[in-house]
Amino acid sequence: MKTTFLLLFTIILGCSSNTKTNELYWATRFADATLHETDSLIYYQREKPKYEYDYAFLGDAIYKLRNIDPKYGTYLKNYIDYFLQDDGSIRGHKLSDYNIDRVRPGNSMISLYKDYGDEKYKLGIETLVHQMEEQPRTNTGGFWHKKVYPSQMWLDGLYMASPFLARYAAEFNAPKWFDEVAFQLQEVYKHTLDAETGLVYHAWDESREQRWCQPETGQSKHFWSRGTGWYMMALVDVLEYLPADHPERSALIKILNDLSEALLKVQDKEKGLWYQVLDMGGSQGNYIEASGSAMFVYAFAKGAKAGLLNKKYLEIANRAFDNIIKYLVVEGDDGYPVLTNTCGACGLGGKPYREADYNYYISEKKVDSDSKGVAPVILAAIELNK
Numbered sequence: 001m002k003t004t005f006l007l008l009f010t011i012i013l014g015c016s017s018n019t020k021t022n023e024l025y026w027a028t029r030f031a032d033a034t035l036h037e038t039d040s041l042i043y044y045q046r047e048k049p050k051y052e053y054d055y056a057f058l059g060d061a062i063y064k065l066r067n068i069d070p071k072y073g074t075y076l077k078n079y080i081d082y083f084l085q086d087d088g089s090i091r092g093h094k095l096s097d098y099n100i101d102r103v104r105p106g107n108s109m110i111s112l113y114k115d116y117g118d119e120k121y122k123l124g125i126e127t128l129v130h131q132m133e134e135q136p137r138t139n140t141g142g143f144w145h146k147k148v149y150p151s152q153m154w155l156d157g158l159y160m161a162s163p164f165l166a167r168y169a170a171e172f173n174a175p176k177w178f179d180e181v182a183f184q185l186q187e188v189y190k191h192t193l194d195a196e197t198g199l200v201y202h203a204w205d206e207s208r209e210q211r212w213c214q215p216e217t218g219q220s221k222h223f224w225s226r227g228t229g230w231y232m233m234a235l236v237d238v239l240e241y242l243p244a245d246h247p248e249r250s251a252l253i254k255i256l257n258d259l260s261e262a263l264l265k266v267q268d269k270e271k272g273l274w275y276q277v278l279d280m281g282g283s284q285g286n287y288i289e290a291s292g293s294a295m296f297v298y299a300f301a302k303g304a305k306a307g308l309l310n311k312k313y314l315e316i317a318n319r320a321f322d323n324i325i326k327y328l329v330v331e332g333d334d335g336y337p338v339l340t341n342t343c344g345a346c347g348l349g350g351k352p353y354r355e356a357d358y359n360y361y362i363s364e365k366k367v368d369s370d371s372k373g374v375a376p377v378i379l380a381a382i383e384l385n386k
Contacts, residue, residue: 056107057371063108064378107164138151139206161181185238188231203356228263290339321384
């Protein structure tokens with residue numbers, strides 16, 4: 001029987017501790033909940049191993065805890081080592097698909113290369129950089145989300161490639177990628193921005209051919225919380241590596257601040273969290289969504305700590321994180337925390353075709369402790385020493 005973690009959370013808030021482990025209680029608890037299910041990320045919620053962005057994302061989050069216990073580092077390494085071959089080829093990765101989601105594990109490879117020095121990680125990194133060198137683009141220069149989604153930029157895709165490329169630029173002295181990611185982040189913002197609300201639509205179709213887009217603008221029809229969350233994380237993670245004197249740095253910081261202010265306007269006043277469809281709180285079927293909320297908390301906390309955002313965002317992030325625990329976390333039968341209200345997936349077009357109307361966003365299946373929700377909760381907990 002699942003029970004609320006609120007009582008336990010209240011006790012923890014009332015206790016004082018200076019130990020790193022206790023400070024990161026929620027980070028390690030969610031990491032342990034994942035490891036409890038299986039000792040290998042390869043089989044996390046899968047019967048058959050699959051090379052996916054979200055599992056690498058979760059592995060990266062847990063990897064940040066490796067100084068607390070080596071088991072947290074082994075988890076990610078096992079995953080990447082399963083797919084990455086000695087020659088730098090990646091099982092499950094097909095270059096000709098030009099799927100930008102498949103680039104996200106490159107960030108994991110950089111971490112492993114720095115810590116272990118194995119040449120195969122460097123070769124794998126170059127494999128993914130090569131993909132981005134050839135990635136199809138819109139007429140205005142924006143990366144397509146995938147080859148099967150021609151002329152389309154999705155907010156999700158900016159997170160999948162941009163932090164990896166910015167980190168690659170910093171670690172391997174390849175400054176051209178700083179210019180590229182700064183351009184891409186501004187390009188998608190320009191085409192998805194709604195001037196009235198300051199929010200960003202989930203995607204943009206340059207061709208205006210997709211049924212899901214508004215024919216006048218090519219923009220999709222709704223503001224999806226996790227789509228915006230991916231983009232917010234892309235901004236703060238890229239700015240971590242972008243040189244202080246880069247000519248586009250101030251433009252990215254302004255986008256981060258403007259979008260953060262827009263998000264405050266649609267934050268639920270009672271729970272301090274965010275809805276699946278951001279601007280339609282209170283509408284029938286809409287719900288407080290965990291992954292997008294956690295991504296905003298992470299971006300606010302990291303941005304404020306780095307001086308990119310006003311310090312008020314650190315307080316906002318702390319309060320919102322506490323409310324994630326209060327309202328969205330329950331205790332599972334095994335005693336580990338379970339993150340509820342996480343949208344399993346949302347896309348646009350494809351087969352079967354996703355119209356991306358309001359009913360679509362609120363009807364997609366919710367998945368308890370989905371990797372795309374647990375990972376940003378761990379990252380937010382680390383930023384906030386929770």
